[in-house]
Amino acid sequence: MSNQQTAVRDLSTIKDFIRWTFSRFQHADLFYGHGTDNAWDEAVQLVMGALKLPLDFDRDMLDCALTHNEKKRLLRLIHTRITKREPLPYLLGEAWFMGLPFKVTKDTLIPRSPILSLLENEFTPWLTRYPLHILDMCTGSGCLGIAAAMVFEDAQVDLSDISDAALAVAEHNIQRHQVEDRVQAIHSDMFKALAGKQYDLIICNPPYVDAQDFKNAPPEFHNEPELALTSGEDGLDFTHDFLSQVALYLQDDGILVYEVGNTETALQAAYPDVPFMWIELEQGGNGVFILTKEQLSDLLQERN
Structure with a gap:
């Protein structure tokens, strides 16, 4: 079973994906400087941005389960961020200024x-x-x-x-x-x-x-x-x-x-x-x- 298939099976909630994304970024030797300066903030912004959710989203709602298509989209973005080193704003199509x-x-x-x-x-x-x-x-x-x-x-x-x-x-x-x-x-x-x-x-x-x-x-x-x-x-x-x-x-x-x-x-x-x-x-x-x-x-x- 591929890593992506395993992740789709084992990860369920918004919180799961933030934690897992952070772990992946920590080991990927990424550069942060296009809106964030550390792996945690980058993980939070990728997951919340991809789901079109505000960063101040109700913490109790972080336990909401994701759909299969939402999981696949997140995994695709995470993979691209790591393997192609694309800055996060390009992946989301949006930056804040x-x-x-x-x-x-x-x-x-x-x-x-x-x-x-x-x-x-x-x-x-x-x-x-x-x-x-x-x-x-x-x-x-x-x-x-x-x-x-x-x-x-x-x-x-x-x-x-x-x-x-x-x-x-x-x-x-x-x-x-x-x-x-x-x-x-x-x-x-x-x-x-x-x-x-x-x-x-x-x-x-x-x-x-x-x-x-x-x-x-x-x-x-x-x-x-x-x-x-x-x-x-x-x-x-x-x-x-x-x-x-x-x-x-x-x-x-x-x-x-x-x-x-x-x-x-x-x-x-x-x-x-x-x-x-x-x-x-x-x-x-x-x-x-x-x-x-x-x-x-x-x-x-x-x-x-």
Whole structure:
């Protein structure tokens, strides 16, 4: 009898499957970093998410027996998580960001940007006035831009990406959160489709992983779209091009909020005279800077 047949026979309740999944994950040497950071939370979220049950489900109801089809679905997801190292949000088709659910697919990164903590605080004290026009470039699932629309309820928000497949997911999330009157998805290769536009706030979580870091990353990361992760040998190809243009798309008192993660050191070395404001993030993480329109204009003049 196969392990799956044995599990279908021997496991009965929600609680059984959480405990068994945890045990399997404990011995599988998985990487956690796409919504959880340990085997127990991953097991709970997989089982409850697959069954469409809330995490605060009545504990007394965890003794409910599962149907044969529910067991088979859970076993298939557990097997895929272990053998293919697919991140859990891809298996469930959903990730949470700023308390909001977002559809995700393998065409989008899984939401986890530390820019979240700045957004929750409305980018104070760096944003000096209410932003009426916001751009979320390299939007992927649309999570940052849609969350910004939730925070700044009078703002018009553009979500841009070079990937049509990612934009289709972002469109779904725009409809899901009912912000289609204020948020639009735009296919654009960097700024090419944004001519004439200017923004009070530009947010960008671009591809920035350098070649060596990507090569050494856990298998889970290799299930995410490489287009959204890597950008040349040092991870800065996109950023060099972006910084040479972005000043033209900011209002006079606008700001840029940009994430470069571990590529922070390489960026500082490449631009030793640029006064990057590196932000201390409340929820951890690193490599997020802010620059003003004036600072970016100075950089543009130097490069020209």
